[in-house]
Each structure stands twice: as C-alpha cells, then as structure tokens.
Amino acid sequence: MGKGLLAGAAAVAVLAAGSAQAASTELRRSSADMRGLTFLVGGGVEGYTSGLRDQIDPGLAYGVTVAIKPTNVLGIELGYTGAISDFNDSRLLTTDTSGPDIVRNGAQAAVTLGLSATPLQPYVMGGVGLSRYNVRALAPGFQDDTVGNIPVGAGLRLHIGSFTADARVNYNFLFDQEFALTVPPSDVNLGSDETFSSGGRYVGTINLGATF
Missing domain, CATH: 1.20.5 (Single alpha-helices involved in coiled-coils or other helix-helix interfaces)
Incomplete structure (x- = not known):
C-alpha cells in the first residue's frame, strides 16, 4: 500500500x-507581443561588392522600420534606409569634403517570414527598394543618381513583452550602378531588355523598438 x-x-x-x-x-x-504594429530604429554597417568594393569604403548604415505582423510568423515592412560612406582615397582622386563623400537615402518594402513562432525568432526576408545617391565630393566617375534594388536577407528577432530587438543581415541586388560611371551600369543580361548589376550592397544592422 x-x-x-x-x-x-x-x-x-x-x-x-x-x-x-x-x-x-x-x-x-x-x-511576448509578437503580433501587431512594430516600430524599430537601428544602425550598423553598409558596404559594397564587385567593382564598387574597391572604390567605396564600408560606412555607417541607419534606418527606421514600421512593420505589421498579422500572425506570429508573417510580417510586412515599410522602412527608411540610409548610409554615409567615404571613397577609397587610394583608388580615387577626390577633393576634401567636410563629412561623408557619398550619402544614400532610400525606402524599401519587404516581407519577413519567421522560421518559428517563438519569442526568439529567426526569419528570412525579401522585398524591393529605391535609393537616392548624393555624391558630396568631387570624384571623377561618380554622380548623383536614383537606383532600385532587391533586398534579401535573414535575421533574428527577440520579443520580451512589448520590447522588440532585431539583428539583420541583408544583401541588395542593384538594378544598375549609374551613380558610379567607372563600372558597367548593368552588366548582367537577364534576357530581353532586362539587365542587372553584378555589384551589390550589403547591410548589417541591430534594431531596437516595440510591438503594440
């Protein structure tokens, strides 16, 4: 018993x-508030690949993101993205400027898909964006221009109550490189009249905010 x-x-x-x-x-x-409206502010580093890598040094990236999550895993984002960079002085002859040599201001829309429904959530993302490049230094081969891009990437997001933290890395495929005349503007032929740039832009950021 x-x-x-x-x-x-x-x-x-x-x-x-x-x-x-x-x-x-x-x-x-x-x-953890995983659904609803999320506001994020962040910063990190931005750099370039291919022919642009040797001419533009990595610089400071920053941005603001507003996202709506109808479910725990699906998110729709609208964001402002910006960066300031300097030219590689050993590669280009430029005049001295006060501040950055090139400033980028842009906007993008993206969709995020969580790989789990947990408060610590890895995710993948993709979207479309548009950036305006403002060249401040007098640098041969560079000019102001507007360039479209396709961002794809992955990240890790943490929800604690309404507090939200996000770490993200993404790569941006550029439609053209016409702000940099020293490299081919669009050197990947996709067939018909569509072309793409082999150069790209990578961005890594840490973002903090809240979900309501």
Missing part, C-alpha cells in the same frame, strides 16, 4: 511538473 501511494504521488508530481512547465512556456509566449 505504501509503495502504491509513493508511486501515485510520484506520478502526480511528474504530471504537475509537466503542467507547470507547459504553463510557463505558454505564459512566456503569450506575454
């Missing part, structure tokens, strides 16, 4: 512990 009581008590304890753990997990999930 004593052994039966002990076994029963042990079974109840195991069930209680399992229920408590499940309740704790559910509480953590429910206490």
